[in-house]
Amino acid sequence: MSEPAVKNIEVATIGDDYATKYGFKDPEEYFLRAKKGIDHEVVEMISRLKNEPEWMRQFRHDALDIFLSKPMPKWGNTRLLNSIKFDDIYYYIKPLENQKRNWDDVPANIKNTFEKLGIPEAEQKFLAGVSAQYESEVVYHSFKEELKNQGIIFLDMDSGLREHSDIVRKYFATVIPAADNKFSALNSAVWSGGSFIYVPPGVDVKIPLQAYFRINAENMGQFERTLIIADKGSRVHYIEGCTAPIYTTDSLHSAVVELIALDGAYIRYTTIQNWSHNLFNLVTKRAVAHKNATVEWVDGNIGSKLTMKYPCVYLVGEGAKGEILSVAFAGDGQHQDAGAKVIHAAPNTSSRVTSKSISKAGGRASYRGLVKVHKNAVNSKVSVECDALLIDGASRTDTYPTMEIDADRVRIEHEARVSKVAEEQLFYLTSRGLTEDEARLMIVNGFIEPFTKELPMEYAVELNRLVQLEMEGSVG
Amino acid sequence: MHDSDLLFSMRDVHVEVEGKEVVKGVSLDIRRGEKHAIMGPNGSGKSSLANALAGHPAYSITSGTALIAGRDLLQMDATERSLAGLFLAFQYPLAIPGVTVANFLRAAVKARSNGDESVIKDFRKTIKANFKLLEIDDSFATRYLNEGFSGGEKKRLEILQMLMLKPLVAILDETDSGLDIDALKVVSKGINYSASSDNSILLVTHYQRILDYVRPNYVHVMMDGRFVRSGGPELALQLESEGYDRIREETAAKVEV
Structure with missing residues (x-):
């Protein structure tokens, strides 16, 4: 049996918060x-x-x-x-x-x-x-x-x-x-x-x-x-x-x-x-x-x-590829206005944009994207997928996708979804003995898994831990 | 004093969904080592009862009592009910994208390990043995929970969870529905393997079919939110040959008298 590279966070074992882990400061000497x-x-x-x-x-x-x-x-x-x-x-x-x-x-x-x-x-x-x-x-x-x-x-x-x-x-x-x-x-x-x-x-x-x-x-x-x-x-x-x-x-x-x-x-x-x-x-x-x-x-x-x-790729040579994979977490008082830009300026170029955002406790996440396919960029492929997850009713998500396609024979896929953490999903996980917080965190970590699996393991673990801290709302 | 062989006991349980009463007073005792079946036509309230007992927030138990191993089930949330030994095999298991079967089960097993490290250490071994029993490929472990699963795979995953979590009282809600005969046999094998003299099983089903493979000690017929008949396994066979209508007529007649 092959184990996934990313272990799920060991829930509720860490009581740390940003202030002690990252938010400390040195005396200002320079x-x-x-x-x-x-x-x-x-x-x-x-x-x-x-x-x-x-x-x-x-x-x-x-x-x-x-x-x-x-x-x-x-x-x-x-x-x-x-x-x-x-x-x-x-x-x-x-x-x-x-x-x-x-x-x-x-x-x-x-x-x-x-x-x-x-x-x-x-x-x-x-x-x-x-x-x-x-x-x-x-x-x-x-x-x-x-x-x-x-x-x-x-x-x-x-x-x-x-x-x-x-x-x-x-x-x-x-x-x-x-x-x-x-x-x-x-x-x-x-x-x-x-x-x-x-x-x-x-x-x-x-x-x-x-x-x-x-x-x-x-x-x-x-x-x-x-x-x-x-x-x-x-x-x-x-x-x-x-x-x-x-x-x-x-x-x-x-x-x-x-x-x-x-x-x-x-x-x-x-x-x-x-x-x-x-x-x-x-x-x-x-x-x-x-x-x-x-x-x-x-x-x-x-x-x-x-x-x-908005990380951007200009595809200027034939056969060039660009991929932008992003995750944004917006908590209390935060606005993550993130996205992607891809310019297809040569034939047979391909791009894929995958954007995942999570909004919680009044936070706001926006996806802002531009895909432009120039007239000469024939046979190009474009795929844009935006997924937003709302943790509660106070939070907000918006998408501002723009596509300007001037070439012929271009294959375009575009999907945008907004989902909420469903009560049914929470019940399914809690009925197996997870607490509601653990269940919610598991759903969120699952949601960003397409992102974390691209990270070296050490960073994936760290990211899951950061998300856990944010979900606990302990970040000052 | 509590009878330690009485794993599950409910008295006069009423359940409401969206303000409508769907279960209208049911009582049942299940002892250690017993298998019970609740049979009933669609809309009889049997799935509502199963979900309400597991703590589904949309189903509220408005009156009555329910105990698991002598403890008050109705004072517990869904998490606590699970940790107390209750298990519900879902009729429609939910997909959780990005969460692998292995990671989910590890967390669920850990939640009830009470700090016993050996449970986690043996996790891989245990899950592999259960895969074999349920004729599941090892690649199942890294698939996302119920995402893109066939009907048969979903039901196997429910039984896999039961095998991993070792509940005292397992309620299996229409686990046989949508299964072909081969899948039904495999799922039944898992249920029988899990059943022991220390636990108990409550099968909720529309059809008699699964009872050929998982033999209940008692059968209860549910109609319009009530148990209208209880008996031994022969009651299931009678239902199979005569259909629910016959019992419905008899029940109606009884009410008139």
Whole structure:
């Protein structure tokens, strides 16, 4: 008998909550901090401090002008968006003078933070490389020597720019230009940290690379920038996780992630987002898939106050594939406005979008999606499936699907479902001795199983545990 | 003092669904090692009684008493009733997408293990043996609960649950319905295997057919929310040959007298 990879959560054995497990904070000690608020002076300081080439310095200043001139989006949760106090945010905090290659060199409080989050342990067990970002900078980075020897590059983005400026300049902001949206412009102006990955042709990175993003300071803005290039026929899986302490004031996380999968390459990008409930998570993620390349976004949104994020794949080469698999959990006071975008711009391309959302205790989950098939993208296949589960009557779900099909001979499947946890299902499970809470949790975990089964086992267990915490309503 | 051989006892139980009384006062004692059958035509209230006893929220027991092993069943919620030893094999088992048979059963077995680790340790062995008994493929373990199951597979899964959970009192609600003869034999084999001198079984059925394979000690005929006749296994055979109409006429006649 083959056992499923994912064990069901051992129910009711954990009384932990976000506050003790993730929401703790260190004293705010830092090497250097920009003043509050944003202007050209802050941008100049960041660029000078990083000793960047002139093109990047100019790129930042131009991006700031775009940010300042662009109005706030008039869609999504405009009430929450307009409540962001940009002047109260720190846009750059450098926690340490230098990045460390050894955990023993990382100051005790920061090291303890990452230990509590299980990063060094995961690194030893099943990762090929780890990047740990704290506030604006990657404070710890490691990468297995044998992978370096295969020509694989895995660095924080700043080091990437310094050491491989030719590759960076060639691809940086080509997938997401600064002017794409207000928050990509903001990121372009003040970006710091994130990952730079290049995988040479034909190289298969068999075990995942991971980055962990931690915000510690109050009123912090984190703006990491990630660029992954998988050269022809190569394969890579990148995983990111994120958490922050609980504050009464708001924090902002606004990342830009660009993926480039060249001919025949494969990139999977997995996110487990578990920000605290006082944080705005406004992220732009986009990939380009060339001929016969595959890009998969596996995107889990558990935390944050408001998330607006729509991972996108541009299928620009014939035979390219894109898949976006996402789960959003919206609890009390949360709005998860998540979704997917796929642009078919070449023949014989295929895409699959699977979106699962759970709303509980007044939380709101929205699916917002765009599938566009250009005129030349004949024989393309599109599949979109949105499933929403409502735990109670106070919660809310909406779907905003858009399809623009300009090509002939395109196969399209679209399904959207809203379901409630049925009394009959609860009775069936409780009649076998499970409590009502256990039964409800089992139904919810079953609902997101198509997502969890795609995660490495350790992350699947962690996700189930997070969902359990959310279902218990113990998250502050 | 409680008679320890009396596993199940109900007195004058009334059940309402959506404000309508569907069970109008039934009483029954089931002792250790006994098999009882409740037979009745559609709409006689037998499934309502089964669901109400298991604690289905849509069925309320408005008066009467019911005890399981001497404990007051009606003070318990569905979970507690299950843990006290009651089991209901559903007539229409529900699909729970994404929850595998193995994970579900492990949780259900663990819920009643009282911290006994050996139960969980033996889980795989036990489930495999029961698969064999019910002629179920091992791949069943990783399928999602009742999702895409055939009628026969659903009923086997119900009996599998009974075998894994080892109830004191198992109520089998129309477990024979929709089964072909081969499936009926397999399901009956499972029921007979589960039955022992320590537990008891209450079969709820429309047809006599399953009683050829699972022999009851007592048969109760239910009509219009009441038990109208009780007897030995021969009563089932009589029903089979004469149909419910004959008993209905007799009952009507009796009421007139």
